[in-house]
Amino acid sequence: MVYKQLLRRTLFALGKGDPEIAHERTMVGLVRLGKVPPAVAAARKVFGARTEHTVFGVRFPGRVGLAAGMDKDGRALKAWPALGFGHVEVGTVTRHAQPGNPRPRLFRLAESEAIINRMGFNNAGADALAARLRAIGPVGVPLGISIGKSKVTPVEEAVEDYRHSLRALHPYGDYFAINVSSPNTPGLRGLQDRAALDELVGELRRESVALAHGAPRPLLVKIAPDLTDQAIAEVLQVCADHEVAGVIATNTTLARDGLASVDRNVGAEAGGLSGRPLTERARDVVAFVAKETGGALPIIGVGGVFDVDGALRMLDAGASLVQLYTGFIFEGPPLVRRINRAVDAR
Template sequence: MDYSDIKKIFFKFQPETIHHIAEYGMRFGIKLPFVADYLVDKFCYIDTKLSQNILGINFLNPVGLAGGFDKNATMIKPLTALGFGYLEYGTLTPKPQSGNPKPRLFRLIEEKSIQNAMGFNNDGVTKIKSRVEKLYPFSIPLLANIGKNKVTPNESALSDYETLVRELKDLCDAFVLNLSSPNTPNLRALQETSFINELLGALKPLTSKPIFLKIAPDMPTSKAIEICNAAVAAGVSGIILNNTSIDYSLSPKAKDFGGLSGQIIKEKSREFFKAIADEIYGKTVLISCGGIDDAKEAYERIKMGASLVQIYTSFIFEGPGICKKINKELVELLTNDGFSNICEAIGVDVRK
């Protein structure tokens, strides 16, 4: 039975239900004798052409899992065995919260896309910290994706991010600041240069770990460039482009709430990334996310200036073999273009 057959079964369940089933399956399956070795052998692909050191962090390959899949850091070991080069855990908040009312996760099957309105449901920093303490430092880079609690007003948001950095500064390789989820009321209003300057000014003295800022794709390009330049000037380590989209015109089946991800936002994300990268490539590390589902798309973003890429929705639609497939084909693309390492390809289209 291959993944296409398994997916037919999975998709008979509600999305959030099957996510929990898969989570428990991975958590407990990885504890069985020889399961980890089997998964690594079947799903991991290692080639020195894909390895790079970014900001003092070693990455075996450029394909990471975006925040939101492993919100509570319960699946780090099994996900690593599926071939990811790095993982984000979270988004987590200082206090536990249940998130938005259900149903809040929807499949757009024909478009190979997802719409989610989860709302930072997570166990809170205390429980998640206790889990990560048991395995960190880890075999691949772990990024802590952090956000504010829903009940925290925007004028007090800074304190939530400070709390999370203090608690997790020794339990991650980098931080991802989530100011761009559409599912926490008024969160995207924090995507302003004044708050970003204040936020980075407060957080940088608290940690020596790199800090990435993740932004939304729905703002005008001029504003996105302004925000990115302000973040770079304030000392951000990198920019992740991009979070989910609230452009509901992309699908007639889209609901009028939550964020869209997957193939439906591929073109939008690619164009958004290119516009930003053309302006700020070379000033900071860039990570591309949004609609990446094969090596060709990943390679295109890399040549546009992405040092790393992230997937999420394509992992759900294509299955556990997607990392190996992308990485193996990336090596072929690099070799065909005469590159001995991925570093040589990063930004090659911008540098022309």
């Protein structure tokens, strides 16, 4: 209640014209928190999970993670465990530093409990992230790194673009997410097509094996909620062919179903939609992947998780882990704690 009545209200007021302002203020505070190890340790005891889970060979201290997009450049990595997260996914990072799309590019739909973003992979680049990770050392929870295609790179040169990021960051990630599903980079979603994805995933798998001398980091593919069942099945076949460790389901959607009437004008903005309107579709995709693979392929479920029931239903649908993004913005750290306690009690 304190988060909703005080902190969220303040942050939402600060970012009324541009929600990125609220995001930047939050990041500044988290960076400061991360510089006080005793505070991090104390908060982690309050918000963190008490039951470990091993997924694709990685031990996670809890099932709730922070989705990519919140901390693209890993600025506040030391702070996220304090808020109860059992893993953190940074990025999406690209080979080349890029400013992203022009502002405004982030839109809050309060009545629908949703966000539209067309950020465009704004980040300082893979080499800069590698330098930061080298400097800060262990995070305290597993670190996922989401990699994507630079906007300046032609689609036909995407493989080398991804490969550069994987090489630069390979020593630091506990797993890597291959992002081919953001709607905000021209041509990116075309990499989900079977032939293109087969080439990309195959090359990254071979690169990871070579870099790790036979013990590659887990590679996961992040898919869009807008794919048909047939298209998802083709993605899963590529994953099977190349021993992909898991799937992240799902990214943001281009659909605008389920918006409150007051939000429909903002809903016309271009970009990917996240939040409550995505809840059912994300869970359906998780269930389809679980059924299609016989439960053999680990799934990180993300999309529209706003409460304990939503998280538990995502896990029951077949997810091994869940991630928060929009739900965390609207509900804050208490949501992480509630989910952790509910999972611990199972």
